[in-house]
Amino acid sequence: MIEKKKIDIDGTTVAYLEAGPEKYVGTPLLLVHGFLVHSASWNDVIPALSEKYRVVAPDLPGFGDSGFLPGEGVTFSRLATFLNRFCEKLEVERAIVIGHSMGGAIAIVACAMFPHRFVKGVFMDAAAFPFKAPLKGRLPKIPVIGGIIFKRIYGWGMFSQYFRDDVFHDPSRIDTERVKDFYRAFDTPERRAYMHRILPAVTEGAEVEKYVSRVKQPCMVIWGSSDTLVPLSVGHRLREELANVRFELVPDCGHPPQEECPEQTIRLLLDFLG
Numbered sequence: 001m002i003e004k005k006k007i008d009i010d011g012t013t014v015a016y017l018e019a020g021p022e023k024y025v026g027t028p029l030l031l032v033h034g035f036l037v038h039s040a041s042w043n044d045v046i047p048a049l050s051e052k053y054r055v056v057a058p059d060l061p062g063f064g065d066s067g068f069l070p071g072e073g074v075t076f077s078r079l080a081t082f083l084n085r086f087c088e089k090l091e092v093e094r095a096i097v098i099g100h101s102m103g104g105a106i107a108i109v110a111c112a113m114f115p116h117r118f119v120k121g122v123f124m125d126a127a128a129f130p131f132k133a134p135l136k137g138r139l140p141k142i143p144v145i146g147g148i149i150f151k152r153i154y155g156w157g158m159f160s161q162y163f164r165d166d167v168f169h170d171p172s173r174i175d176t177e178r179v180k181d182f183y184r185a186f187d188t189p190e191r192r193a194y195m196h197r198i199l200p201a202v203t204e205g206a207e208v209e210k211y212v213s214r215v216k217q218p219c220m221v222i223w224g225s226s227d228t229l230v231p232l233s234v235g236h237r238l239r240e241e242l243a244n245v246r247f248e249l250v251p252d253c254g255h256p257p258q259e260e261c262p263e264q265t266i267r268l269l270l271d272f273l274g
Contacts, residue, residue, distance in 0.1 A: 020054030034101030038064025169254030224253035
């Protein structure tokens with residue numbers, strides 16, 4: 001059973017999901033979600049993974065039902081430090097970090113910064129290097145006009161169309177109720193402003209790029225073969241630059257393998273985790 005919990009980390013309320021065997025003594029899995037979504041993006045894989053592992057999936061600060069980090073500056077290195085503190089608070093000494101999209105980029109930085117905490121990494125369609133976002137992703141970055149679009153005009157219609165046209169390869173696989181919940185969590189003035197502020201870091205990849213060569217742990221890169229949001233070229237570059245990596249393509253899959261192709265994703269994860 002997936003439990004919804006909350007914890008305070010240095011004054012920030014953090015919501016998270018947890019599941020797994022009772023009296024678990026192994027290495028837990030830390031699942032890190034992507035941009036515009038929250039921990040529920042892992043709901044299709046948590047039940048199978050939690051049969052064998054303790055699984056925890058936080059809403060990152062500013063996303064889902066979590067509060068905001070204090071101060072204005074939010075970088076991937078700061079979010080990686082948050083993951084380290086999250087593990088400390090849960091008394092998790094060692095973890096396997098599995099990140100998707102923006103969460104994959106944060107997971108790369110976390111592995112580089114805290115190698116003794118994060119002993120393995122899985123990076124799924126990770127926004128790790130600069131890439132050209134689709135039009136709906138570029139519009140919010142236009143000076144002045146972009147902020148107005150993202151903070152005021154970007155309604156449910158555009159939000160759902162983005163998932164249908166740019167995130168998923170096969171729209172029939174979309175869980176519409178889940179996307180509505182993602183929109184609910186996004187649709188407040190504070191969260192819209194926050195996500196607009198960090199959007200350039202998500203798509204530019206400059207901060208993450210310098211950490212990739214520092215990741216020495218065993219890693220796996222998983223990519224949807226039909227991802228048009230973060231191009232496959234980013235995945236191939238990760239395969240070339242990571243020191244100890246296994247690379248896997250999920251066929252006929254868009255940007256979120258854990259949502260669009262959960263069965264294949266589960267098989268890959270369990271095989272890698274051993």
